């Protein structure tokens with residue numbers, strides 16, 4: 137069942153989602169060659185605690201970190217590590233909080249120093265696919281119209297969308313109905329209604345869409361070893377379109 141939020145609940149979601157946006161912005165300013173995702177994870181957690189918010193991912197299903205840090209060929213759900221990032225890497229940082237009963241969830245992929253044009257284009261296209269998905273969000277629109285819009289942009293650029301992981305509804309739970317694939321034919325699935333909140337999160341691979349989960353049970357990497365990018369916003373369906381809740 138897709139939960140429609142009341143205006144009061146949406147007001148609370150704006151607060152938790154804004155915290156996610158602020159903290160992700162803080163982290164993004166620190167992504168330079170030599171920084172470790174472990175350092176970013178510590179900062180994310182401290183920033184949360186300062187705001188009396190709870191990091192949403194730590195302990196979720198046993199996940200050990202406050203951020204998901206997924207460099208280069210890691211698609212999603214990477215652990216924070218003490219290995220320094222290098223110039224030319226890209227790294228996806230996925231982050232969520234729980235505050236006053238509601239979750240916010242967002243992700244960005246960032247360049248570490250100067251990166252090559254292929255990686256730059258992968259990040260740009262993945263972000264553009266998220267923007268395209270958000271652009272179709274409005275009451276009465278079919279859920280798969282969002283999925284299709286994301287897929288069209290990613291594949292038109294010669295990239296592939298990951299199938300194994302999907303976006304999701306969000307609210308009092310981190311993952312609510314509906315599941316939101318990043319691929320599919322338009323015109324199917326439930327119709328969106330004002331008050332629904334969707335975490336739309338394309339994961340786009342430079343090569344094959346196939347992924348593989350490592351022995352830690354979490355870290356998903358591309359099967360061909362090529363790069364992957366990931367962007368996510370928590371988005372409310374409004375009377376006439378969409379409101380991006382995790383944007384500053």
Ligand code: MG
Nearest residue numbers: 230231241242
């Ligand atoms: Mg996320």
Ligand code: MG
Nearest residue numbers: 241335337368
């Ligand atoms: Mg998510």
